Amino acid sequence: MYTPFPDIGSPDPRFPRRAWLRVAGLTLGGVSLPVFTPPRASAAEKVSAASSGSGFGKAKCCILLFLAGGPPQHETWDPKPEAGSDIRGEFGAIATRVPGLRVGELMPRLAAQADRWAVLRAMRTADNAHSASGYYMLTGQPHQPKNQENATPRFPNLWPCHGAVVYRLRPAGGLLPNSVTLPEHLWNTGMITWPGQDAGYLGRTWDPWLVNGDPNDAAFEVTGLAPIAGVDRARLDERFALLQQLNSRSAARTRGQDDRGHDAWNAKAAELLGNGVSSRAFDLAGESAATRDRYGRHRFGQSVLLARRLVESGVTFVQVNWTRSKNNNDSSPMWDTHANHNQYLKTDLMPPMDQACAALIDDLADRGLLDETLVVWMGEFGRSPKFNGQGGRDHWGDVFSIALAGGGVRGGIVHGASDKQGAQPLEGIVRPEDLQATIFHLLGLSSEATITDQQGRPQPITRGEIVRAIL
Numbered sequence: 001m002y003t004p005f006p007d008i009g010s011p012d013p014r015f016p017r018r019a020w021l022r023v024a025g026l027t028l029g030g031v032s033l034p035v036f037t038p039p040r041a042s043a044a045e046k047v048s049a050a051s052s053g054s055g056f057g058k059a060k061c062c063i064l065l066f067l068a069g070g071p072p073q074h075e076t077w078d079p080k081p082e083a084g085s086d087i088r089g090e091f092g093a094i095a096t097r098v099p100g101l102r103v104g105e106l107m108p109r110l111a112a113q114a115d116r117w118a119v120l121r122a123m124r125t126a127d128n129a130h131s132a133s134g135y136y137m138l139t140g141q142p143h144q145p146k147n148q149e150n151a152t153p154r155f156p157n158l159w160p161c162h163g164a165v166v167y168r169l170r171p172a173g174g175l176l177p178n179s180v181t182l183p184e185h186l187w188n189t190g191m192i193t194w195p196g197q198d199a200g201y202l203g204r205t206w207d208p209w210l211v212n213g214d215p216n217d218a219a220f221e222v223t224g225l226a227p228i229a230g231v232d233r234a235r236l237d238e239r240f241a242l243l244q245q246l247n248s249r250s251a252a253r254t255r256g257q258d259d260r261g262h263d264a265w266n267a268k269a270a271e272l273l274g275n276g277v278s279s280r281a282f283d284l285a286g287e288s289a290a291t292r293d294r295y296g297r298h299r300f301g302q303s304v305l306l307a308r309r310l311v312e313s314g315v316t317f318v319q320v321n322w323t324r325s326k327n328n329n330d331s332s333p334m335w336d337t338h339a340n341h342n343q344y345l346k347t348d349l350m351p352p353m354d355q356a357c358a359a360l361i362d363d364l365a366d367r368g369l370l371d372e373t374l375v376v377w378m379g380e381f382g383r384s385p386k387f388n389g390q391g392g393r394d395h396w397g398d399v400f401s402i403a404l405a406g407g408g409v410r411g412g413i414v415h416g417a418s419d420k421q422g423a424q425p426l427e428g429i430v431r432p433e434d435l436q437a438t439i440f441h442l443l444g445l446s447s448e449a450t451i452t453d454q455q456g457r458p459q460p461i462t463r464g465e466i467v468r469a470i471l
Contacts (some may be wrong), residue, residue, distance in 0.1 A: 052422070055471035058408025059374035061311040064162070064319045065304065065357060066138075068186050069130070069334030070400070072393055073422050075104040075345055077119045077401035080422050082317030087421050088383050090342050091093035097389060098412045102372030106350035107202070110360030115412040116361055116370070117377075117403045118470035122416030123427035125432060128395040130336070131188055134380035135196035138162060140436030140462055143195070150188050153195040160451070161206040162439060164199035165461050166317040168451055174314030175278045177269060179208035181319045183303045189330050201453040208319065215284055215302035222282045282306065282312035294359045299325070301356040311373055322353070332392065335379060339390035361405055374407030374442050378435075385423040399425045400439055402435070408471055409444045415469045441466045 026253040079102060080314040093102040096114035103111050112116070125142075127133035132143035140161040143151060151157065163179035172178035186194045199206035202286035213220050263271055280286060284302060285310075295301035300322055324333045327348065331339045344432060357377060363364070364370040382400025383393030399418045405411060416428025436446050438463055447466065450458040 028081040052284045055408030059442040060372040061316045062374040064376045067322045067335035067379040070381045071335045073401040078121045079104050107354040109354045117405045118409045119403045119414045122428045125397040127397045131194040136432045138196040144382045156201035157195045160200040160202045163317040166208045167297040168206045177209040179317040181208045182211040214299045215306045297357045304356040333411045338392040341392045370406040375405045378402040385421040437464035438467045
């Protein structure tokens with residue numbers, strides 16, 4: 001039976017230490033911070049400013065596939081078959097479904113669906129540091145200063161990531177948070193977390209929900225959704241009632257009134273913990289063996305499949321990070337192929353990427369979801385035109401390729417071009433803020449919309465120009 005806890009406005013012997021530990025148990029055994037924290041959107045924010053043009057609001061959701069380390073433009077979307085072998089590399093170019101469009105030979109599945117992709121061949125950050133260029137790609141704001149490796153989240157580089165802006169301006173329609181990142185954060189050697197992966201100056205309330213773990217692991221489980229050992233539904237309700245009293249009393253002390261927002265979000269958390277729909281969204285056992293095989297039985301493939309399940313469950317923005325595998329070393333981790341470039345591409349990188357990305361597009365199309373789901377294929381930069389002495393390609397932010405599909409994007413086109421070496425842009429330069437403006441536009445967020453920082457100042461959600469040529 002539920003017994004009300006005493007009022008806790010002052011120390012009370014009826015409120016023992018065990019009760020405080022039970023509150024801690026709720027916090028540690030429950031859902032992560034973004035679910036518990038109430039929203040505080042400002043009245044000064046401008047969300048639905050006038051906007052028009054092709055593609056506006058076509059996408060209900062977005063899956064951002066981030067290939068950390070820097071996927072090479074030469075072996076993916078912008079091969080240079082006429083260049084010398086020191087630039088071209090050992091792999092050739094193959095025809096696609098789009099006449100005149102050729103891509104690297106190691107992505108045959110994506111070549112077969114090129115009519116669904118828009119390729120941007122003149123993406124540019126002019127930044128050759130993973131963390132700094134990554135910050136630019138993920139926030140639309142250049143890092144200060146550029147080319148700073150091992151940058152960490154700190155002033156003045158605290159602009160919110162795309163997922164945080166969406167989380168703030170597009171209220172969640174279901175139980176799950178509206179922005180999710182998986183299977184882990186992006187990091188440099190030494191577990192140094194990149195900036196640009198959180199809500200920055202918006203505050204922790206709007207951080208994308210980070211899901212850590214390998215969805216390909218049979219023991220994969222999302223922390224916060226699994227039942228708490230030894231805590232049944234009655235005890236969980238009791239804990240939430242206690243937490244409500246604590247929040248109410250704390251708010252009355254600090255502001256002279258209850259913060260009813262906490263009550264609403266605690267109720268949301270209770271619903272999340274008690275509702276099987278939320279946990280089922282993460283349960284890949286609900287997929288057929290054939291579907292799981294289609295994406296690939298590896299961490300990236302199953303993460304991409306999980307992203308599809310999440311957008312089907314109502315999540316608006318899912319970022320899937322390709323991070324270090326257990327087989328990586330510090331000389332060539334992820335797509336950062338400073339050594340043995342060709343071998344890594346042929347065995348560890350291109351086959352699983354091609355398989356998972358193509359499976360996602362086909363699966364979304366088969367389910368009638370591609371037209372309303374924006375898919376973005378990108379990394380923080382590209383690779384150098386020439387090979388180094390270790391048979392690798394180095395960092396290259398001057399020009400590289402990304403690709404978009406679905407959600408209002410016009411497939412089968414190429415926008416922009418690089419020179420004959422894939423070293424510099426020739427035309428159609430796209431910068432990260434332009435990509436950001438395009439993503440937001442497709443999601444129905446006007447480039448005139450604003451968000452309010454923690455000092456109460458309105459800030460534009462983007463300073464870029466929409467890439468209308470691909471819409």
